[in-house]
Amino acid sequence: MFARISDRSTEFPGIFGESLIQNDLSRRVSLNEFSYKKGTEIFGEKEPADYVYQVVSGAVRSYKLLSDGRRQIGAFHLTNDIFGLEIGSDHRFTAEAIIDTTVRLMKRRSLELVAESDVTVARNLLSMTTSNLRHAEDHMLLLGRKTSLERVAAFLIEMDRRSTAAGVLALPMCRRDIADYLGLTLETVSRALSRLHDLDILGFIGNTQRQIVLLDRKKLASFDLQN
Amino acid sequence: MFARISDRSTEFPGIFGESLIQNDLSRRVSLNEFSYKKGTEIFGEKEPADYVYQVVSGAVRSYKLLSDGRRQIGAFHLTNDIFGLEIGSDHRFTAEAIIDTTVRLMKRRSLELVAESDVTVARNLLSMTTSNLRHAEDHMLLLGRKTSLERVAAFLIEMDRRSTAAGVLALPMCRRDIADYLGLTLETVSRALSRLHDLDILGFIGNTQRQIVLLDRKKLASFDLQN
DNA sequence: CGAGACTTTGAGGTGACTCAAATACTGTGG
DNA sequence: CCACAGTATTTGAGTCACCTCAAAGTCTCG
Missing domain, CATH: 2.60.120.10 (Jelly Rolls)
Known part of the structure; x- marks a missing residue:
């Protein structure tokens, strides 16, 4: 895994x-x-x-x-x-x-x-x-200037890029870890993920909240502004 | 200068x-x-x-x-x-x-x-x-987790450390630059400086807002938490 | 002195935070 | 295989630190 x-x-x-x-x-x-x-x-x-x-x-x-x-x-x-x-x-x-x-x-x-x-x-x-x-330089821009939704989108895109498993994104870290990486609280991360779910940009798989399917990478990327 | x-x-x-x-x-x-x-x-x-x-x-x-x-x-x-x-x-x-x-x-x-x-x-x-x-690593901590007052204090301490002029801190950059360095708005930077001024931690010199005297480096440092 | 740029300060708005509770998941032991 | 305890996640309601908008004050420089 x-x-x-x-x-x-x-x-x-x-x-x-x-x-x-x-x-x-x-x-x-x-x-x-x-x-x-x-x-x-x-x-x-x-x-x-x-x-x-x-x-x-x-x-x-x-x-x-x-x-x-x-x-x-x-x-x-x-x-x-x-x-x-x-x-x-x-x-x-x-x-x-x-x-x-x-x-x-x-x-x-x-x-x-x-x-x-x-x-x-x-x-x-x-x-x-x-x-x-x-x-670190890219992360400074994220921490200093991006919104919560942009940060979470950027995080998912980064993890997706670093992942080999083509289908599902299996995150090893909990919401608190993601939050502390993105300069947010765990609740804000959770809300952002829920919002992306509602927008049909990502899905959660079966019986775990750590497995995420990126349904629409294009739409996801549109939340992660270019620098 | x-x-x-x-x-x-x-x-x-x-x-x-x-x-x-x-x-x-x-x-x-x-x-x-x-x-x-x-x-x-x-x-x-x-x-x-x-x-x-x-x-x-x-x-x-x-x-x-x-x-x-x-x-x-x-x-x-x-x-x-x-x-x-x-x-x-x-x-x-x-x-x-x-x-x-x-x-x-x-x-x-x-x-x-x-x-x-x-x-x-x-x-x-x-x-x-x-x-x-x-x-960049230290700055990520500042951008991700510090309050506006802590950021401004850390900025002044950094500039003071890098400055040779012992007395006055003559900042070449405007409030907007400081804000964009610290992940804040220029108004928030200005308010933080005013607050430090009210606390007798720093003073402004004569006829320019770019010259700052650090009156109490110890108190200033107490706003910049150790990591 | 006057125009333009910069800074301060105030008033109000808001995105993210805090606190709280319900729900879901995981691993363990019976 | 199920029950349970502990952990993780989601969701809601209310708060607050910082942002936005606006206006007045200050500085610079020709």
């Missing part, structure tokens, strides 16, 4: 892909898999960033908290996504497993050593950081 | 600093200065990113627009700040001079060539991108 291949999945073969895992380079890095139960923390904000992670299966949320508990989720990490890569010494987000999740992890130091000699890996580090930057 | 040295000003000597301009490397890159009148565009979103820019004097805003005109400013660039650096082929923001501004510019291709051989420059490219990413 929730099988997905991120749009970033094939962009960085030099880091977690075949070139490190299956060929000679694999001996240069320590590479492990680790599993986290639903809701558990993978790393905390401001902890030393000694490892870089890749989602093998499951889903992860990265977030920041204000001292009074307000939360802003910066990104969701789905199958094959790489996360926790920092240039500074510490993590700048807390990462938690949204559902039971298996990650592959490697020592950051090892990665840096490889990057020293392997130009491809070094370029991929920059490329990944840029990819994260682009996402 | 508006003389400032960004906190990033001395971080990247390998790109625009002495190492490129005054020593041997300077012959490898084409480096020019160019001036823009207040309000004019330096480059547009989606245009090819052939140049990288550094503010010599003045101030620049980088923003995205929605099709109906809503604007989100992603960053302000002050003296010595580098902007317009892209890894992909196109700019992802429009950049405009806020006041009369002089920039130093260099061909991106030249920079990339230098980066090939000079590890320091390559590392600085990554370092700058990371710096931008960190700013």
Whole structure:
């Protein structure tokens, strides 16, 4: 379930892909898999960033908290996504497993050593950081200037784009997670989804509220203004 | 006026600093200065990113627009700040001079060539991108979860930190720019500033609304919650 | 000094939030 | 396989922070 291949999945073969895992380079890095139960923390904000992670299966949320508990989720990490890569010494987000999740992890130091000699890996580090930057820049526009309906539409379109399962969009995260990603409350997210349902733009499947069918991608896209 | 040295000003000597301009490397890159009148565009979103820019004097805003005109400013660039650096082929923001501004510019291709051989420059490219990413991540939290007063307080603290002039904070941008940076309206920004003024946290100087004195940085900081 | 731009302030509106309750779903244990 | 407890979602009603519209005040610069 929730099988997905991120749009970033094939962009960085030099880091977690075949070139490190299956060929000679694999001996240069320590590479492990680790599993986290639903809701558990993978790393905390401001902890030393000694490892870089890749989602093998499951889903992860990265977030920041204000001292009074307000939360802003910066990104969701789905199958094959790489996360926790920092240039500074510490993590700048807390990462938690949204559902039971298996990650592959490697020592950051090892990665840096490889990057020293392997130009491809070094370029991929920059490329990944840029990819994260682009996402954050687009998300600033969403958070600063879009309406609730536009945010939810944009979210569905993003998840649809990152999803491989052609038919149904199976969301691993709850309404509160979506809300904290979009800068809304869970009730507002729910109302927006209901409204899109009423407009025959999406449908809910069978016995779960986490499975969504996009009935009219064109109409949906019309709610997500171009920038 | 508006003389400032960004906190990033001395971080990247390998790109625009002495190492490129005054020593041997300077012959490898084409480096020019160019001036823009207040309000004019330096480059547009989606245009090819052939140049990288550094503010010599003045101030620049980088923003995205929605099709109906809503604007989100992603960053302000002050003296010595580098902007317009892209890894992909196109700019992802429009950049405009806020006041009369002089920039130093260099061909991106030249920079990339230098980066090939000079590890320091390559590392600085990554370092700058990371710096931008960190700013965007923090700004997502502000846009998604902070109140208007917290946003304005955070803005003043950021500008104060980036300012060298110890006493007065001379803002080059108008209320609308601040509003579009903070995801608010200009009236809400004005009301927040008035409120901080009433609380004796800041003062306005003489005959301009752009010069602000931070009377009580401690109290101001208490409005900008930690994350 | 005067025109135009910018800022402040007020009054009223509204989209999203809060609080609350009903409904639906999930996983567990009998 | 069903009942139940706990969690998640939806929906409604009322509130509020911020927005919109409007007008007056302030600043800049020729």
